Amino acid sequence: MRSKNAQISIAIVSLVLGIMLAIQFKTTASSNDANLPARVEDVAQKLDTVTQERDALAEEVVSLREKLSNVRKNDQAMADLQGELQKSNMMAGLTAVEGPGIILTVNDIPRIMQAGEDPNSYIVHDTDLQTLVNDLKASGAEAISINDQRITAMSEIRCASTLILVNTRRIGPPFVIKATGNPDMLESGMTIKGGWLGIMKQWGYQIQMQKAEKVQIPPYSGAIRLEYSGLPSDKEKAD
Structure with missing residues (x-):
C-alpha cells in the first residue's frame, strides 16, 4: 500500500x-x-x-x-x-674633382745665358700657360689646375714680375698643369703636330706629360666678385 x-x-x-x-x-x-x-x-x-x-x-x-x-x-x-x-x-670650379686625365709639367729652358742674351727667351711666360690651357680645353679637358690653382671662367693668367699670377696667387716654375678628361684625347690634342706644346719642346723647354687614372684637382679658393653684373629684374625679364 x-x-x-x-x-x-x-x-x-x-x-x-x-x-x-x-x-x-x-x-x-x-x-x-x-x-x-x-x-x-x-x-x-x-x-x-x-x-x-x-x-x-x-x-x-x-x-x-x-x-x-x-x-x-x-x-x-x-x-x-x-x-x-x-x-x-x-x-x-667650386668643388674638388677627381678622375682620369693627364699631368703636364713645364719648366724653363735649362741653359746658361750668355752676355747680351734676353733672359725672357728662356723662361715660361703667362701667354705660354694660357695657350696650353686653351689647348687642353679644346682637347676635352673638364677641369684644369696650374700648381693647384683651379682654372675657372673668371681666372686670370698674367705676368707678375719674375713670377706668374694665376687667380690671385703668384706661382713659379716648374708649372704642374693637371687636367681631367679622356687621357688619350688629351694627350693626342696636346701632342698634335704644330701644337704649342710641341713648339715649346723644340725650343728647349723642359716638358713632361703622363696619363693618370686618378688626377685630383682642388676647388677654386679665391673670392668671387661681381661689381657690375647682377640678375635682371622681373620687368627686364618680361621685356
Whole structure:
C-alpha cells in the first residue's frame, strides 16, 4: 500500500515538475522573442558604427598615400636640384674633382745665358700657360689646375714680375698643369703636330706629360666678385 502511495506521489511530483518546466520554457521563449527586435537593432547600430569607422580609415589611408606621394615628389625634386647645384659648382670650379686625365709639367729652358742674351727667351711666360690651357680645353679637358690653382671662367693668367699670377696667387716654375678628361684625347690634342706644346719642346723647354687614372684637382679658393653684373629684374625679364 505504501509502495503504491509512493508511486502516486512520485507521479504527481513528476507531473507538477513537468508542468513547471514547460511553463518556464515557454516564458523564456516568449522573452527571447520579445527581445529579438531590440537585439537586431543594437547589432545594426554597431555594424553601422563599424562601417563608418572603416570608411573614415579608408579615407585617411588615401590621404596619407597622397601626402606620401607628394613627399616623395618633393624629395625627388630636391634631389634633382641638389644634383644640378653640384654639377653647376663643379663646372664653376667650386668643388674638388677627381678622375682620369693627364699631368703636364713645364719648366724653363735649362741653359746658361750668355752676355747680351734676353733672359725672357728662356723662361715660361703667362701667354705660354694660357695657350696650353686653351689647348687642353679644346682637347676635352673638364677641369684644369696650374700648381693647384683651379682654372675657372673668371681666372686670370698674367705676368707678375719674375713670377706668374694665376687667380690671385703668384706661382713659379716648374708649372704642374693637371687636367681631367679622356687621357688619350688629351694627350693626342696636346701632342698634335704644330701644337704649342710641341713648339715649346723644340725650343728647349723642359716638358713632361703622363696619363693618370686618378688626377685630383682642388676647388677654386679665391673670392668671387661681381661689381657690375647682377640678375635682371622681373620687368627686364618680361621685356
